[in-house]
Amino acid sequence: MGLSGSHIVDLIAHKLLRPLNHSYLPNLEKNVWPELADPFYDRGARYTVPYVVWMDGIGWRNDEVKEDIAAMDVPWDIFWHAQAYRGKVGILDDRRDALSMPMQRDAMRKGTRPDLNTEDEDIVNKAQSDLSELGSICNPKVAITDYQTLPEGKTVLHYSWSGDLLSAAFYYLPKGVKPDVLSFWGPDQNGIVQNDFFAIGRTSQRPVLTHQFINFMLDEKNAYDNFVNFTGYTPPQKGIDSETLLKQGLIPKTLQEAVVRPDQFASNQELLQLSVTGQRFWDDAWSKFKAG
Amino acid sequence: MGSRWTWRLVALPGVVWLSVFFLCAFYAVLAVAFGNQDTLSQPVPHWNPLDWNVGYVLDMLDNFFSGGPFWTVSLRTVEFVAIAVALSLLIGYPVAYFTARHAGGWKGPILLALILPLWINYLMRMLAWINLLAPDGIGSDLLHQVGIEDLFLSIGLLDEPGGWLNGQPITVILALLYGYLPFFILPLFVAIDRIDRRQIDAARDLGASSMSAFLRVTLPLSVPGILAGAVLIALPMFGDYYTADLVSASTQTNMIGNQIDEFMRQGSEKVTGAALTLLLSAFLLGLMFYYLRSTRRAGTTAQTT
Numbered sequence: 001m002g003l004s005g006s007h008i009v010d011l012i013a014h015k016l017l018r019p020l021n022h023s024y025l026p027n028l029e030k031n032v033w034p035e036l037a038d039p040f041y042d043r044g045a046r047y048t049v050p051y052v053v054w055m056d057g058i059g060w061r062n063d064e065v066k067e068d069i070a071a072m073d074v075p076w077d078i079f080w081h082a083q084a085y086r087g088k089v090g091i092l093d094d095r096r097d098a099l100s101m102p103m104q105r106d107a108m109r110k111g112t113r114p115d116l117n118t119e120d121e122d123i124v125n126k127a128q129s130d131l132s133e134l135g136s137i138c139n140p141k142v143a144i145t146d147y148q149t150l151p152e153g154k155t156v157l158h159y160s161w162s163g164d165l166l167s168a169a170f171y172y173l174p175k176g177v178k179p180d181v182l183s184f185w186g187p188d189q190n191g192i193v194q195n196d197f198f199a200i201g202r203t204s205q206r207p208v209l210t211h212q213f214i215n216f217m218l219d220e221k222n223a224y225d226n227f228v229n230f231t232g233y234t235p236p237q238k239g240i241d242s243e244t245l246l247k248q249g250l251i252p253k254t255l256q257e258a259v260v261r262p263d264q265f266a267s268n269q270e271l272l273q274l275s276v277t278g279q280r281f282w283d284d285a286w287s288k289f290k291a292g
Numbered sequence: 293m294g295s296r297w298t299w300r301l302v303a304l305p306g307v308v309w310l311s312v313f314f315l316c317a318f319y320a321v322l323a324v325a326f327g328n329q330d331t332l333s334q335p336v337p338h339w340n341p342l343d344w345n346v347g348y349v350l351d352m353l354d355n356f357f358s359g360g361p362f363w364t365v366s367l368r369t370v371e372f373v374a375i376a377v378a379l380s381l382l383i384g385y386p387v388a389y390f391t392a393r394h395a396g397g398w399k400g401p402i403l404l405a406l407i408l409p410l411w412i413n414y415l416m417r418m419l420a421w422i423n424l425l426a427p428d429g430i431g432s433d434l435l436h437q438v439g440i441e442d443l444f445l446s447i448g449l450l451d452e453p454g455g456w457l458n459g460q461p462i463t464v465i466l467a468l469l470y471g472y473l474p475f476f477i478l479p480l481f482v483a484i485d486r487i488d489r490r491q492i493d494a495a496r497d498l499g500a501s502s503m504s505a506f507l508r509v510t511l512p513l514s515v516p517g518i519l520a521g522a523v524l525i526a527l528p529m530f531g532d533y534y535t536a537d538l539v540s541a542s543t544q545t546n547m548i549g550n551q552i553d554e555f556m557r558q559g560s561e562k563v564t565g566a567a568l569t570l571l572l573s574a575f576l577l578g579l580m581f582y583y584l585r586s587t588r589r590a591g592t593t594a595q596t597t
Contacts, residue, residue, distance in 0.1 A: 010332050087451055087458020093541075095559070132543075139451075139459045141541035154426060154457065276333050283561045290554055291361030292368070292543035 008041050008048065009273040011199065017047040018200045024211035025049060027218035033236040033262045036195065041270070048197035049214060052163065052233035053260045055193045055268065056097055057186030059150055059160035059168075062254060064088075070185040070257075076105035082138040082157055089138040090146050090158035091131070095286035096271045098142070100192055101159055102130035113190050116269045119278030128285035135292055142290065147232065148172050150182060162186055162258040167232020169255055180252035186260075189267035193260060195236065234259050318573075325349055325566035333560035352567040362551065362568065366575075369547040372461070373529045376468040377522050380476040383469070384521065388477045389510075392484040403481070406474045414471055418538045421467060425539070427454035459542025467539045468529050476521035483517020484510065516587050523583045527576055548572055 011017050022028065028037055028049050036050040058069055058078065065085065069075045079101075082089050091098050100116045103123065107114035118124065134140050141155060147164040149155040151172040162184060169179035198214045200207055216222055223235035228250065234240065242259035245251045251259070274282065323337035326344035330336050338344050356362040391402045409417060424431030432454050435441045444450040449462040456463050487510060495505040533549030548568070555565025 013332060087455050087460075087542075090541075135543055139542050139544055141459060142543055143541045152426075276329060276331055279333050279560050283555070283559050283564075286559070287551060287554060287564075288361045290543050290546055291364045291551065292546055 007273065008197075012047065016202050018202050018204060018207060019046055020049065020200065021207075021211060024208065025215050025218065027215050027220075031218055031220050031223070031237050031239070033238060033265075035262045035265050036236045039195075041272070042197075048199045049218065050236050051196045051198050051217070052227070052231060053193065053195040053236045053265075054161045054163040054233055055186040055260050055264060056092070056100070056191055057160060057162055057184055057257070059146055059158045059165045059182065059184050059258075061150060061153060061156040061181055062183045063181045064153070064156040069183070074105055074108045075185050075187075076101060076108065078157065079134055079140070079159070080137060082134075085157050086138045087141075088154070088156045089134070089140040090149065090155040090160075091134070091140045091142050092146075092159050092161065093142045093144050095282050097161075097192065098131060098159065098289070099124060099127045099282060099285060100271070102127040104187065104191055105130070107190055108187070114269075116192060117272045117274065119274060119281065121281045124281045124285045128289050131289050132292075151177060160184070162260060163231065163233030165255055165258045166234070166251065169251060170228060170232050178252075180254050182252075183254040184258040186257055186264075187268070188264065191264075191268045192271060193264050193268040194270055196233070236260075236262070321566050321569050321573075324563055325570050327563060327566075329561075329563055335562040335566070348563045349567045349570065352564060352571060356571065362548075362571070365546055365548045365551050366571075368461075368545075369530060369549070372465050372468065372545075372547060373526055376465050376472070376529060377476075377526050379465070379469050380473050380521070380525060381518065384473055384477040384480060385514075385518070388480040388484055388517070389514075391477075392481050403478075406477055410474060415534065415538075417471065418467060418535060421470070421539060422457065425456040425463065432456055457539060459540045459544055461540075461545050463539050464536045464545045464547075467535050468532065471535060472525035472529060476525045479520040479524060480514065480517040483514050483520070487513045519583055519586050523580070526579065530572060530576060 022045070028045065032050060036053070038044060039048075039050065042048045058075055060069060060078075065078075067078060067081075069078050072078065079089065079091075091101070096116075100114075103114045103116060103118070106126075115123075138157075141149075143149070144161075144164075146155060146158040146160045147168045150158055150160075150165070151168045152174060165182055165184040169182055173179060198217065200210045200214075204210050217226065218237075220237050220239045223237050224240055227233065227235050227240065241261070242251070242256045245259060246253060246256060320337065323339050324335045325348060326341075326346060327338040327348075328336045328345055352362060354360075356366065387402075387406075391399055391406075395402050421431065423429055426432060432441075435456070436453065441450065441453060444462065445453065450456070450460060451458055491513070492505050492509050495509045496502070500508065530547075531549045531552075533547060533553045536545045536547050536550060552565050552568050552572070555561050555568060559565070
């Protein structure tokens with residue numbers, strides 16, 4: 001569990017996964033979004049079932065950041081205009097996600113669809129160069145602790161995974177701070193959506209029990225409990241959507257966009273496994289960025 | 293003769309333990325650095341030196357000598373460590389000197405106080421500093437009250453009031469200093485404590501002032517302690533990556549350890565990470581040779597004076 005699509009080729013190539021027996025998983029068809037019950041990375045859900053979904057976007061403290069980020073023509077531009085928030089800006093510490101951000105910004109400016117799985121060295125290097133500009137603009141922290149630093153006010157603007165904003169609102173707000181100080185924006189199209197999945201290891205000693213556990217986790221009530229009480233990352237369940245969570249008062253309107261919709265899986269992209277050469281371009285660019 | 297062999301036998305397990313674990317680990321790094329990657333970006337070590345592939349090491353050296361990112365982080369690392377060691381000397385020497393020479397009955401409690409922070413894990417102490425140095429933290433407030441914050445702001449070491457955790461190089465240097473200072477003071481204390489007082493008395497009898505006796509007797513005789521302390525803290529500082537990560541997380545403060553961590557733990561280029569580890573090891577080996585030469589020279593000087 002907990003492995004996104006960018007690693008599935010590794011797992012299958014190494015013959016590490018056991019094919020699933022769907023007769024033990026009735027909740028898959030009953031509860032899970034049809035869009036992910038037969039995902040492109042694992043046709044027929046032969047090896048995996050989706051666990052949680054999230055998207056890449058911008059998380060910010062709306063009591064500190066004065067710009068209306070969601071209303072900007074290219075919201076990603078906020079990072080290149082963040083001089084006022086110097087030292088309190090964060091970028092995800094993940095090479096694929098972080099380097100994809102300037103690619104999305106470029107594409108949004110031009111009105112094109114970016115290839116976020118590109119293996120074109122020039123495009124990757126351009127993204128690195130753009131991202132490195134942020135060092136002198138706002139000296140960003142490179143971290144994946146935004147679920148904690150945003151609610152605590154240690155960062156006020158962050159390139160974030162949507163689930164981190166929800167968990168920030170659920171569990172990490174200091175006493176007296178209301179969840180509506182947190183905002184999230186994510187693109188409807190041409191951005192990144194991803195999902196973790198459940199899979200069973202080839203050497204599992206109790207495969208039937210493991211199937212039963214997965215089916216248990218795909219039960220709507222259990223998936224909801226896990227989401228609200230433990231992970232903050234949305235399960236792709238038919239019965240769990242932003243409107244319902246809003247009505248229940250669980251999330252404020254400012255975080256409505258942090259709950260991923262099924263249609264966003266069609267219009268956005270998943271980060272997929274690259275070839276060794278392609279991966280090296282991304283690694284080298286990331287190393288250059290991290291060197292400062 | 294029998295006693296010599298007994299001690300050799302007693303020392304043998306420890307020597308074997310250290311040698312095997314050092315050599316095995318180091319050879320594994322060599323085999324990965326001079327190895328290859330498979331189609332899934334996993335490292336394929338070349339255990340036989342005849343099969344070694346020098347491509348990744350040459351790439352890394354090219355990156356380093358052409359002023360690429362490895363040069364940038366290496367230079368920054370040397371800068372951070374040099375400043376932290378110099379500050380350790382500046383702060384640590386008076387503490388070690390006072391404890392060894394003038395503490396009297398307080399020697400024990402002072403030594404205990406120096407060791408006390410080590411009862412708490414390094415990581416936990418750094419995590420505590422994150423809260424202390426937060427804009428509303430007690431430490432940040434205290435630094436403001438005593439004027440240190442204003443001083444640092446005026447000389448450009450701090451970007452904004454309360455901004456200690458905003459990716460500041462000075463915070464990383466001070467955190468390194470805080471974390472490793474006791475390891476500098478303790479060997480230095482031992483070195484000063486072992487100086488024969490009669491040598492200082494002899495210098496005074498010959499007309500040297502107390503300052504002159506310190507500069508011409510105590511200081512030269514404590515050089516081995518200074519070097520031992522400096523090496524003891526500089527070596528781990530060079531490989532440190534979590535301090536910068538915890539108190540800054542900015543790309544502007546990343547050290548060579550962060551780059552190695554990036555390649556070895558998070559990235560798919562473990563071969564490059566291993567090559568970078570070799571570069572760091574070669575540099576540290578040079579530093580060790582310098583230390584050994586200096587201590588030998590200091591020993592010879594002490595014997596002749």
